[in-house]
Amino acid sequence: MVDTSARLLRLLSLLQARREWSGAELADRLDVTTRTVRRDVERLRDLGYPVHATRGTAGYRLGAGAALPPLLLDDDEAVAVAVGLRTASGGSVAGIEETASRALAKLEQVLPARLRQRVGTLRSATVRVGAGGPRVDPDVLVAIADACRRHESLRFDYTSPAGGASTRSAQPHRLVSFTRHWYLVAWDTDRADWRTFRVDRLALRTPNGPRFTPREPPGGDAAAYLERRLSAHAWPVRATVTLHEPADVAADRLWPGMGVVEPVDDRTCLLHVGAPTARDLAWMITSVDVDFTLVDGPPALVEALRAHADRCVRAITAKVTGR
Numbered sequence: 001m002v003d004t005s006a007r008l009l010r011l012l013s014l015l016q017a018r019r020e021w022s023g024a025e026l027a028d029r030l031d032v033t034t035r036t037v038r039r040d041v042e043r044l045r046d047l048g049y050p051v052h053a054t055r056g057t058a059g060y061r062l063g064a065g066a067a068l069p070p071l072l073l074d075d076d077e078a079v080a081v082a083v084g085l086r087t088a089s090g091g092s093v094a095g096i097e098e099t100a101s102r103a104l105a106k107l108e109q110v111l112p113a114r115l116r117q118r119v120g121t122l123r124s125a126t127v128r129v130g131a132g133g134p135r136v137d138p139d140v141l142v143a144i145a146d147a148c149r150r151h152e153s154l155r156f157d158y159t160s161p162a163g164g165a166s167t168r169s170a171q172p173h174r175l176v177s178f179t180r181h182w183y184l185v186a187w188d189t190d191r192a193d194w195r196t197f198r199v200d201r202l203a204l205r206t207p208n209g210p211r212f213t214p215r216e217p218p219g220g221d222a223a224a225y226l227e228r229r230l231s232a233h234a235w236p237v238r239a240t241v242t243l244h245e246p247a248d249v250a251a252d253r254l255w256p257g258m259g260v261v262e263p264v265d266d267r268t269c270l271l272h273v274g275a276p277t278a279r280d281l282a283w284m285i286t287s288v289d290v291d292f293t294l295v296d297g298p299p300a301l302v303e304a305l306r307a308h309a310d311r312c313v314r315a316i317t318a319k320v321t322g323r
Helices: 002-015 023-030 036-044 076-090 097-110 113-125 138-150 220-235 247-251 278-287 299-319
Strands: 051-054 057-064 154-159 163-179 180-189 192-197 204-205 237-243 259-263 269-275 292-296
Touching: 002 023, 002 057, 002 097, 023 036, 023 138, 036 051, 036 237, 076 097, 113 299, 138 204, 154 220, 154 247, 163 192, 180 220, 192 220, 192 247, 237 278, 237 299, 247 259, 247 269, 269 278
Parallel strands: none
Antiparallel strands: 051 057, 154 163, 154 204, 163 180, 180 192, 237 269, 237 292, 259 269
16 A cells, blocks of 8 residues: 555656656656556545546546646656746735735745755745845736637726826737846737837736737847846946956846847957946946946946946045145
């Protein structure tokens, strides 16, 4: 009986790990005959697990049931889920904190001591700095994600960063969680161009619009497109500088959303960057701590860089002369 119970748990774990298995594959993994696999599958069905036989392949697939069955997780998966729930309990999705905390409490209650220690060590060694970003309604996220999946157009009221309100029509492509905000990357049908929208600034109108044929965003990557938009194009003061360092090395010096690095050759790259003011932009560029050449930027940036350089020289001169 002990061997049979252990085998059932192993069979359930395999069925949860992959969408479909053939009977022969399961028999090989469990070191039993296909007849034993069939009997064990029947036992799982008797316990309420919806194990379906697949046509044509003599295989099995674990389906969705009316109730959530117990999940079997290996050590790394269990720790990953615990960490994810702890992050969600203080995240940017409104109303999910309490639910995540309850799920985490249930998980930690059944974790083996060795795994509880790993999770506890991580919790005690990390701190959360600063308040989270604006909260978003999880129902809104689900509705947008469903429209992305179904390729259905959306209509929504949107408040711009400057405070202006408008009604927008868009073909949703992807939701992107970036730093402390959620963004929708979509094709704006009114402007016939790609746009990004902060989810906390939009209010969906129902029902959804007509279905559409999906298209690829510039560069084929929604996250990279969003990063480019946020790092330079959205700011009033923008510039491009040549960094005298390879692109992969320079990229490690930037914080998320700071700028977009474009390789030039094996020794240099371009940095496209933006900021609210020329003074902020001068600080950002010099903070990369790499020799650079200004390629394109407003006259105010030139003056800001000159003022920054003069300030540094005066600091050194005062130290040397003792003034």
